[in-house]
Amino acid sequence: MCGRFSLYSSYSTLSQGLKLPLEVAVKLTPRYNVAPGTWITAVRHPTDNEPLVMDEVWWGYRPHWAKEKAPEPINATVEKVATSNYFRGAFAHHRCLVPADGWYEWLPLNGKKQPHFLCREDREPIWLAAIWTERPDGKPGCAILTEPARGVAKEIHPRMPLALDAESLKPWLDPHLTDRETIRQVVHHLDAELITHWPVSTRVNRPTNDEASLIEPLKP
Structure with missing residues (x-):
């Protein structure tokens, strides 16, 4: 599952990590509580012959050919993305990357859910595999791929x-x-050995809360 993440690294930091020439069509502003159903930063080829670009895509995947009430998932599993009728075209031709500094997961604890922030131990940006499609409105929408949890992520x-x-x-x-x-x-x-995590404030539960304090370790 990936339903909330953060992206606060600068373009220069992301560019150094990507190490690929690309055009920039988006203004990066720090976001500490990125939620589905919003515009998010992605790196992609708009068409096969266009240069790599960093722009915005809608976090919600619904192909233009899908029916009006078709699902609009935010994630696609690695087990089915290449074979599902809904995803396989995008997997073959419209793959993209979603940069993140970390993501949130919720651990059931004493009848409640405690949010944790997961990131690299060295705090370098993480590149999330995703697919995108042209939505019914003609704009790009994406789904982030998920896999079975590995390493310490399995604890959450x-x-x-x-x-x-x-x-x-x-x-x-x-x-x-x-x-x-x-x-x-x-x-x-x-x-997986590069990933770490810690509990954070339940203030992250509200998507309208979006400040750096959300990723700070929860005080005992």
């Missing part, structure tokens, strides 16, 4: 977003790489 939730290692970013974004098995061979998730 059974699933986690698919975070990619540095060598996988370029092939994941390559619109000419469409074969499922080839993609699996050249794209790898981030080492």
Whole structure:
């Protein structure tokens, strides 16, 4: 599951991590409580022959060909994304990256749910694998891929977003790489040993709360 995340790194930090030439069509402002159903920053090729761009996509996936009441998921599982009729076209041709500094998950505790913030131990940005599609309104919408939780992330939730290692970013974004098995061979998730987490304030439960204090460790 990935239903809330943060992105506060500067463009220069993201650019250094991506190490790919790209155009910028979005103004980055720090966001500490990014929720579904909002515009989020993504890196993608708008078409196969257009340069890589960092722009905004709607966090909610509904293809333009889908019926009006079709689902609008925010996540797609790695187990089905390449074979599902709803996702496989985007998996083959419209893959993108969603940069994040960390994400939130909720741990059931004493009848309540305690939010935790998960991020890299070195605090470097994380690149989340995603797919995008042209929505019925003609604008891009995306779903973030999830996989079974690994490492310490398993302590909080059974699933986690698919975070990619540095060598996988370029092939994941390559619109000419469409074969499922080839993609699996050249794209790898981030080492789970790099991930850490800590409990944070339940103020993150409200999407309208959006400030740096949300990611601070909860005081005993």
